[in-house]
Amino acid sequence: MQRRDRTFFALMAAGAAALALLPLIGVDASFRHFLILAFIYAIVASNWDLTLGYGGILNFAHPAFFELGVYGYAIFASTLEVEPWLALLLAGGVAVIAALMIVLPVLRLRGIYVILVTFAFGQICLQIVLSQSQITGGSQGMVLLPGLQLGDWSFARDGRMGYYYATLLLLVLSTIYLRMVVRSSFGRSIQALRDNEYYAISRGISVSRQRILTMAASAVFTGMAGGMYAAYLRVASPEVFGLDFLIIVLSALLLGGTSTILGPVMAAILLAILSEWMMDLGAWRFLILSVLIVGVLRFYPGGLYALIEGLAKWAISGRAAVRRGARSPLK
Amino acid sequence: MSQSEPSVLRVEHARKAFGSLIAVNDVSFSVEQGEIFGIAGPNGSGKSTLFNIISGVPFAADAGRFILAGQDVTGLRAHLRFRRGLARTFQTETAFDCLSVEENIDLARVYGPDNPEEAYGVAEALELSKISRHTAEMNAGEISVFDKKKLMIATAVVARPKLLMLDEPAAGLTKTEIDELREVIVELNRAGISIVLVEHVLPLLLSVAQRVLVLNQGEEVMTGPPDEMIKDPRVIEAYLGRKGHDRVSAA
Numbered sequence A: 001m002q003r004r005d006r007t008f009f010a011l012m013a014a015g016a017a018a019l020a021l022l023p024l025i026g027v028d029a030s031f032r033h034f035l036i037l038a039f040i041y042a043i044v045a046s047n048w049d050l051t052l053g054y055g056g057i058l059n060f061a062h063p064a065f066f067e068l069g070v071y072g073y074a075i076f077a078s079t080l081e082v083e084p085w086l087a088l089l090l091a092g093g094v095a096v097i098a099a100l101m102i103v104l105p106v107l108r109l110r111g112i113y114v115i116l117v118t119f120a121f122g123q124i125c126l127q128i129v130l131s132q133s134q135i136t137g138g139s140q141g142m143v144l145l146p147g148l149q150l151g152d153w154s155f156a157r158d159g160r161m162g163y164y165y166a167t168l169l170l171l172v173l174s175t176i177y178l179r180m181v182v183r184s185s186f187g188r189s190i191q192a193l194r195d196n197e198y199y200a201i202s203r204g205i206s207v208s209r210q211r212i213l214t215m216a217a218s219a220v221f222t223g224m225a226g227g228m229y230a231a232y233l234r235v236a237s238p239e240v241f242g243l244d245f246l247i248i249v250l251s252a253l254l255l256g257g258t259s260t261i262l263g264p265v266m267a268a269i270l271l272a273i274l275s276e277w278m279m280d281l282g283a284w285r286f287l288i289l290s291v292l293i294v295g296v297l298r299f300y301p302g303g304l305y306a307l308i309e310g311l312a313k314w315a316i317s318g319r320a321a322v323r324r325g326a327r328s329p330l331k
Numbered sequence B: 001m002s003q004s005e006p007s008v009l010r011v012e013h014a015r016k017a018f019g020s021l022i023a024v025n026d027v028s029f030s031v032e033q034g035e036i037f038g039i040a041g042p043n044g045s046g047k048s049t050l051f052n053i054i055s056g057v058p059f060a061a062d063a064g065r066f067i068l069a070g071q072d073v074t075g076l077r078a079h080l081r082f083r084r085g086l087a088r089t090f091q092t093e094t095a096f097d098c099l100s101v102e103e104n105i106d107l108a109r110v111y112g113p114d115n116p117e118e119a120y121g122v123a124e125a126l127e128l129s130k131i132s133r134h135t136a137e138m139n140a141g142e143i144s145v146f147d148k149k150k151l152m153i154a155t156a157v158v159a160r161p162k163l164l165m166l167d168e169p170a171a172g173l174t175k176t177e178i179d180e181l182r183e184v185i186v187e188l189n190r191a192g193i194s195i196v197l198v199e200h201v202l203p204l205l206l207s208v209a210q211r212v213l214v215l216n217q218g219e220e221v222m223t224g225p226p227d228e229m230i231k232d233p234r235v236i237e238a239y240l241g242r243k244g245h246d247r248v249s250a251a
C-alpha cells in the first residue's frame, strides 16, 4: 500500500472510530438524529464526487439517484413486501438502472447541456412520482414503511441506535468502495479523461464506456443511502426531490473539496453539526453557512480537505506548507 | 520489401478541410515495416492535421482510407485504433497530471493493446523512453518538459504499437536533449517499431528518416530519401518561398 493510501485509510479509520464511540459518551437523541442524516448526506455527496469531481461529468441527476433509492425501498419493502435488507440492496439497483438510463442521452453532450439534461431528469422523476399516485402515493408520499431489524431487535429501539451504526457502517463501506474505485485503473482512466480527453482517447480509453461505468458506479451507494433514509424515516415523500436536498449535498461536496472523497464526507458531517448548533438562529444560519462556504473556498479552492492536509503537513514538517497544500489536494 | 509483408500504414487520398481551408489535400503514402518515415513541411502545411485524421483524434478525415498492417482502420473509433497498434504523440506535451509517471504509463498499458500480453511492462517502457527511475515516481504534473515529451512516447510505446507517430518531438529541446531523443527513436525502431516522424528540426529528421514526405499547403510536394529531398527545388521553394528558390538557383 502506498503512503497516500495509508494516509487515507488512517484518516478514515480514525474518523469512523471517533464517530462509533460518540454515542457511548452520551449525545442526545436529536444530535444523533442529525448525525444519521449527515452520514446519509455524506454518502450521497462523496459518491457524487465520482462523476462531478473525478469524472468531470457535470451530472446533476445525482440527487435523483438518491430519491429513486428512497422510492425504490418504499415500493419493494412496503408494496411488494420484500425483506427490508434486500429492499435496501434493491434500492441501490434502482439507482444504477436510473443512472444507465440518463447516461445514454448524455453521452453525446458536453458542458452546460449535460447539466440541463441531467437536471431535467430529476424533474421528470418527480413528475412521474406525483402522477403515479396509486404506486407512489402522489403528493402524500408513502408512510409507515417497514424499518430495519435484526432478529427481533428493531433499529429504532434504544434511541435509534441501530440506525446510527448501520448508517455509519454504510458510510464506511461506501468510502472504502470509492477509494478503491478511484485508485483502480478504471478510476485513473476517468481522471485521465477529465484531465485530457483527447490524449486519453489516443491511449485506448473509451469515453462512452467509461462515462456509462462512472455514472453506474456513482449510483450504487447513493441508491442504498436513499433506501437507508426511507427505512430510517419510514416515509417516502416527494419532498426529497426539493432543491434543499440538492443544495445541502452540493455544499458538502464543494466545501469538502472535489476529487477527495473524504472532503465531502467531513463537510457533510460538519455542516450537520453546525446547523444543529445554529438551530435557534432560524434563517440566519443559512446566511452564516453560505459565508463560511464562500470564505473557505476563497482561500482554499481545494476545500476543507486541502485545508486539513495543509495543516497536517505544516504540523509534521514545521514548515509553512499550508499555502501549497491549498493547491494540491491529496489524491 | 517483400510482397508477403503489407505496409505498416497505407494512407490513400486523405483529405481534411476546415471550411474553405483544405488542410490536407489528397495525400497518399505508405510506411514500410521497420521504416522511419519522415514528414516535413513549413508551419501550417497540414502535418499535424494528417496525424489527427490518421489517429482519429480529435477528428476523422473527410475522405481517404487508412490501412494499418493490412487492416482497414478508416471507420474505427479513435481509441480502438490505438488498441490495434496505431499510436501517436501530440505536438504540445501532454500528460495526465494528477497521476504519477508510472501510473500514466500503466494506464496506457491496461487500456492499450487488444491482447495485453503483447504490451511491454511499465519498466521496459520507462527504459525504452529513457525516463529515469527517480522521475518515474514523480507526479506527471511536476516533471520537466523533456520528461513530459518522453512520457508521451512511453505511454505510446508501452502498448508495443505497430506504428508510432511522433509530432515534432524535438520542438523546444536543447541540443543534448535532441541527441538523447535521437537515440530513443533509433532504439525504438531497432526494437521493431515502425515510426512516422514529423519534425521541424531538420538535422534530426534527416539523420534518422529513410524517406521523407514533404507537404506544402496540405499537398504532397515530393517523397524520397533525405539527400534527394534537400536538393529538390520544389522543397526549397516550399520552405523559402519563390524568392528563396530564385536565390538558391542563382547561386
Ligand SMILES: Nc1ncnc2c1ncn2[C@@H]1O[C@H](COP(=O)(O)OP(=O)(O)O)[C@@H](O)[C@H]1O
Binding pocket: B018, B021, B023, B041, B042, B043, B044, B045, B046, B047, B048, B049, B050
Ligand atoms: N481544428 C482546426 N480548425 C481550423 N483550422 C485548423 C485546425 N487545425 C489546423 N487548422 C489549419 O490547418 C492548417 C494546417 O495546420 P496543421 O496541420 O496544424 O499544420 P502543421 O502541423 O503542418 O504546422 C493550418 O492552416 C491551420 O491553421
Ligand SMILES: [Mg+2]
Binding pocket: B047, B048, B049, B091, B168
Ligand atoms: Mg503541427
